[in-house]
Amino acid sequence: MNRKNLTHKAGRDNAEPVGGGGRIRPVNNPREATKTRPAGGKDAKSTGIDRTRNFCIIAHIDHGKSTLADRLLDLTDAVPERERMEQILDSMDIERERGITIKAQAVRLVYRREENGDGGEAEYMLNLIDTPGHVDFSYEVSRAIAACEGALLVVDASQGIQAQTLANLYLAMEQDLEIIPVLNKIDLPVADVEAVTEELVELLGVDESEILKISAKTGQGVPEVLDAVVDRVPAPESAVEQTRGLVFDSHYDAYRGVISLVRLFDGELAKGDRVQAMGSEEEFEVLEVGCYSPKPTALPKLGVGEVGYIIAGLKDIEALRVGDTVTKVEDPAESVLPGYAKVLPTVYSGIYPTVGDDFERLRDALQKLQLNDASLFFEPENSRMGFGFRCGFLGLLHMEIIQERLEREFDLDLIASSPSVKYEVVLQGGETVEVTNPSDLPEVFEEIREPMVRATVICPKEYVGQVMGLCHEKRGVSVGMEYISTKRVQLTYDLPLGEIITDFFDALKSRTRGYASYDYDPKGYVASDLVKVEILVSGDPVDALSFIVHRDKAYYRGRAMVEKLKELIPRQQFEVPVQASIGKRIIARETVRAYRKDVIAKCYGGDITRKKKLLEQQKAGKKRMKQVGNVEIPQEAFLAAIRI
Numbered sequence: 199m200n201r202k203n204l205t206h207k208a209g210r211d212n213a214e215p216v217g218g219g220g221r222i223r224p225v226n227n228p229r230e231a232t233k234t235r236p237a238g239g240k241d242a243k244s245t246g247i248d249r250t251r252n253f254c255i256i257a258h259i260d261h262g263k264s265t266l267a268d269r270l271l272d273l274t275d276a277v278p279e280r281e282r283m284e285q286i287l288d289s290m291d292i293e294r295e296r297g298i299t300i301k302a303q304a305v306r307l308v309y310r311r312e313e314n315g316d317g318g319e320a321e322y323m324l325n326l327i328d329t330p331g332h333v334d335f336s337y338e339v340s341r342a343i344a345a346c347e348g349a350l351l352v353v354d355a356s357q358g359i360q361a362q363t364l365a366n367l368y369l370a371m372e373q374d375l376e377i378i379p380v381l382n383k384i385d386l387p388v389a390d391v392e393a394v395t396e397e398l399v400e401l402l403g404v405d406e407s408e409i410l411k412i413s414a415k416t417g418q419g420v421p422e423v424l425d426a427v428v429d430r431v432p433a434p435e436s437a438v439e440q441t442r443g444l445v446f447d448s449h450y451d452a453y454r455g456v457i458s459l460v461r462l463f464d465g466e467l468a469k470g471d472r473v474q475a476m477g478s479e480e481e482f483e484v485l486e487v488g489c490y491s492p493k494p495t496a497l498p499k500l501g502v503g504e505v506g507y508i509i510a511g512l513k514d515i516e517a518l519r520v521g522d523t524v525t526k527v528e529d530p531a532e533s534v535l536p537g538y539a540k541v542l543p544t545v546y547s548g549i550y551p552t553v554g555d556d557f558e559r560l561r562d563a564l565q566k567l568q569l570n571d572a573s574l575f576f577e578p579e580n581s582r583m584g585f586g587f588r589c590g591f592l593g594l595l596h597m598e599i600i601q602e603r604l605e606r607e608f609d610l611d612l613i614a615s616s617p618s619v620k621y622e623v624v625l626q627g628g629e630t631v632e633v634t635n636p637s638d639l640p641e642v643f644e645e646i647r648e649p650m651v652r653a654t655v656i657c658p659k660e661y662v663g664q665v666m667g668l669c670h671e672k673r674g675v676s677v678g679m680e681y682i683s684t685k686r687v688q689l690t691y692d693l694p695l696g697e698i699i700t701d702f703f704d705a706l707k708s709r710t711r712g713y714a715s716y717d718y719d720p721k722g723y724v725a726s727d728l729v730k731v732e733i734l735v736s737g738d739p740v741d742a743l744s745f746i747v748h749r750d751k752a753y754y755r756g757r758a759m760v761e762k763l764k765e766l767i768p769r770q771q772f773e774v775p776v777q778a779s780i781g782k783r784i785i786a787r788e789t790v791r792a793y794r795k796d797v798i799a800k801c802y803g804g805d806i807t808r809k810k811k812l813l814e815q816q817k818a819g820k821k822r823m824k825q826v827g828n829v830e831i832p833q834e835a836f837l838a839a840i841r842i
């Protein structure tokens with residue numbers, strides 16, 4: 199593939215992974231160290247590594263990755279017909295309900311096809327890794343990519359190239375993956391196959407004939423996808439004799455302990471082997487190896503180049519971290535495989551149990567989730583909300599999902615405080631401190647710096663004015679603009695991260711009727727005129743409601759916040775004043791009038807059980823409320839600041 203056209207568009211390589219997070223990139227390329235590549239593709243005759251293909255599916259959100267994965271599973275008869283259902287790889291309830299992929303999934307397919315026209319069949323082992331498309335989960339994409347040699351780049355024929363199409367493509371190219379462009383949804387009446395084909399030809403510098411045109415929904419063209427994987431994705435290759443496996447995902451299973459997904463770059467791993475995690479230096483015995491096909495299936499061993507899982511009965515989640523290399527104790531490898539750059543959170547929030555006693559259970563739940571999700575950061579925090587944890591997330595969707603998973607999977611009732619980005623504050627003595635909780639902002643300081651991002655927005659050309667207006671309102675500075683086709687434009691802006699974690703995405707969608715997409719990368723810190731707006735409820739500052747904002751917007755945001763809180767805080771038995779202040783100066787005030795709904799008023803007579811039941815129901819309806827001082831504040835109030 200000729201990739202010359204890509205270099206000038208990439209332009210993201212300069213984005214320093216400083217502060218504010220965004221995606222992580224594998225720090226190095228595991229394939230760089232390798233020597234010879236056994237002949238892959240058509241000529242592969244032998245079994246084993248030559249007939250193994252490891253590939254992932256990357257795309258912008260909703261372009262049809264999971265649907266394509268389903269079709270590939272059907273075609274290779276991975277799932278018996280009676281057990282088939284949609285989105286089989288989205289195994290979490292949240293994934294199915296929301297229709298999005300959150301965790302990367304690895305599944306092994308066996309593909310047989312006739313070769314050389316002599317009627318003889320060749321059997322290939324295809325390891326498919328399905329990945330999420332949303333920007334918050336792109337760290338999952340980069341990990342999946344490091345385990346593969348090829349990528350199917352899926353593009354919706356009705357939407358064309360979008361921001362995460364580009365972002366994920368660049369990640370795959372950094373790792374030198376073979377890119378197979380796939381134009382999906384050609385069955386849609388609104389599909390513009392010709393225009394999107396042109397976009398892909400222009401972007402990738404490929405010949406039109408290299409672009410597969412399919413409908414993952416109807417199955418049209420999907421068999422050719424399997425052939426393209428076999429023919430175009432190179433077979434894995436090995437650099438050393440000793441065993442080296444890259445742990446690219448892990449999750450905690452209540453019965454079996456830590457289950458880790460590994461890509462074996464070198465050597466073999468079998469049940470009973472004593473292995474070492476080279477990073478943590480922990481040693482353990484392998485109790486089981488296997489693969490997902492798509493159900494977990496135990497295997498005698500994992501061979502070189504293969505993708506599968508290992509179970510070692512580990513309970514300590516620190517022992518086998520994502521990004522670590524496993525090797526055999528008796529014949530250890532000398533060097534580790536390149537791991538992953540540590541992923542940095544972009545959004546911070548305090549998470550508190552609504553019931554104080556649940557603090558330890560919350561800690562335990564966070565530790566277990568962290569194993570599943572290396573990007574989750576947390577540390578204990580104590581405030582007027584009680585004991586909780588300051589957590590770091592990759593974005594608001596990630597935050598919402600973690601909160602929901604904690605509540606569902608661990609049966610906790612939680613409240614998240616107003617989200618914030620990480621600021622750098624230079625104190626008067628010259629020392630620089632990091633502030634992720636607005637209430638920690640000192641009263642006096644020399645300078646405050648906020649995290650910036652370089653954002654890419656892609657939209658039809660008629661919406662350029664709208665997008666520019668929005669970026670300007672969000673204090674953005676234009677960096678460039680270029681046409682990606684005759685109809686669509688790519689705009690680049692430097693924007694404060696704090697402005698875009700709020701309602702930027704919603705505003706962008708509504709102003710462009712859903713036609714724009716965006717992606718961003720961290721771009722360092724700049725000094726800015728920021729102030730803390732404190733919110734006082736009944737005269738007491740509630741730190742979980744305070745926020746940091748640009749001075750020009752402070753008055754408006756403070757005013758809007760107290761108005762919103764007046765609506766959101768339920769009436770209590772007494773009057774509740776709600777105020778916003780900057781320093782000692784009150785800038786806005788509203789009052790929540792006294793009231794309590796008497797749910798048993800209509801329940802005259804002596805039926806005490808019925809009264810109890812009604813009171814219980816009233817209590818249950820109060821879930822996701824937090825008692826702060828003598829006032830109960832609902833979850834929506836803590837999120838109000840980002841929705842103004």
Ligand SMILES: Nc1nc2c(ncn2[C@@H]2O[C@H](COP(=O)(O)OP(=O)(O)OP(=O)(O)O)[C@@H](O)[C@H]2O)c(=O)[nH]1
Pocket residue numbers: 257258259260261262263264265266297298299300329330331332382383384385386412413414415416
């Ligand atoms: N008409 C049509 N619809 C499709 C096709 N492929 C996928 N879809 C639909 O597009 C929507 C998104 O598909 P998914 O497979 O969930 O997309 P995804 O890329 O996996 O989404 P994320 O995992 O959230 O990133 C679903 O409603 C699918 O039914 C296709 O070929 N034609």
